[in-house]
Amino acid sequence: MKKLPSTLPNMLCVLTLISVIAAGALAYVNQLTAGPIEQNKARTLAEGINRVLGANDAAVQETSTVQDANDNDVVIYMTNKGVAVQAIDPNGFGGTLKVLVGFDDKGTIKGYTVLEHAETPGLGAKADQWFQQGEKGDIIGKNPGQKELTVSKDGGDVDAITASTITSRAFLRAVNVAFHAYAGASATDGQTGATPHQPQN
DSSP: OOOOOOOHHHHOOOOOOOHHHHHHHHHHHHHHHHHHHHHHHHHHHHHHHHHTTOOOOOOOHHHHHETTTTTTEEEEEEEEEEEEEEETTTTTSSSSSSEEEEEOOOOOOOEEEEEEEEOOOGGGGGHHHSSSSTTTTTTTTTTTTTTTOOOOGTTTBBBOOOOOOOHHHHHHHHHHHHHHHHHHHHHHHTTTOOOOOOOOO
């Protein structure tokens, strides 16, 4: 096969051909993986909802999205076992903290899981366990509608993660935002007597 001369038009033609082939290959791989990625996200969400509601078969009956006071999306999952709410706080020590919190029909916290964080391993990353039932910062069974959840250093009654007060504040703010969204949605649906609160900064 005759070698193409090394001219600018020939090099541009070869580069264009390589780019088209690479783009096609990437699009094909993306098409192959998009379905499994979405299925994995859906499975992870379903497992998280079951975990925070203490259930094995929670079925999402309705999903809605509202904005918190800082224009962040808060997603509310109404299920046959309670309400799960996904909320974020962008001001963790390492960045955004995303939580999923489960509430019963009185607004009491049934459970939570940390979906995303960028906190320091061994310190802020402990939020996933620190506030669970029986742990030092236990929030399970508390109702943020009766008293806003804050760390003891700020006059509240929740023990902050050791050496991670910033993360603890961000986590509790996210939980409080989740409650406010829950209370607003529940009051709209007439499912609870909880009083809606406006998210506080």
